[in-house]
Amino acid sequence: MRFDDLVQARVVERVNRFAVLIDIKGDRVMAHLHDPGRLKEVVYPGNSILVRRVNGSGLRWRIEFGNVSGRYVLIDSGIHSEIARMFLPENTEAEVRVGRKRLDFRHDDDYIEVKGCTLAVNGMAMFPDAPTKRGLEHLETLEDLAESGYSSYILMLIMRDDVSCFYPNFMTDPDFSRKFLEIVPKKLRSHFLTFKFDGNYLRYSGEISMCSEKERIDALKC
Missing domain, CATH: 2.40.50.580 (OB fold (Dihydrolipoamide Acetyltransferase, E2P))
Structure with a gap:
């Protein structure tokens, strides 16, 4: 982009x-x-x-x-949906109502919620950087959909490439983080995509995985 x-x-x-x-x-x-x-x-x-x-x-x-x-x-979250669309099929529907809630995307029986991440600690990307009741509600909605037979995804857009793994930020929002670990990957599929800005273009750098327990402890020790 x-x-x-x-x-x-x-x-x-x-x-x-x-x-x-x-x-x-x-x-x-x-x-x-x-x-x-x-x-x-x-x-x-x-x-x-x-x-x-x-x-x-x-x-x-x-x-x-x-x-x-x-x-x-x-740090412009208004662009997140535009970035996410680059990784989704062309006929993906945006701003989808699920009961009283709204999720970012739907493609056939797949529901996708997009989050943006800028925070990192010693190579470990972390989300959220502020308590997010709305984010927790999104996780609960995705969980309900998964239990009803749909496929649920969270697409984490990490706006830096100096990270090697991702972990939810318990220090800032323990409720969101507990729910995240409870349903990922058992019910909710996740993708953690990293990006780098070169002065003109925001470029995709690659996908990382969830931090292992050792990686998490090592990052927080430093």
């Missing part, structure tokens, strides 16, 4: 979940952040970000990438 017309800026202050005060060559302006996560390792005063100008009646700038350890990671 190509990104054009990106402008380098710096974070001044995160005003709320979706608004960030930024500095572009000495001018301070407000920018939209389309990600409700905490993103403490990305959105903090002084950190370098990449933004683009947007049209409309809202904020003039939208944050796309943030610098993490010398590499830029995508």
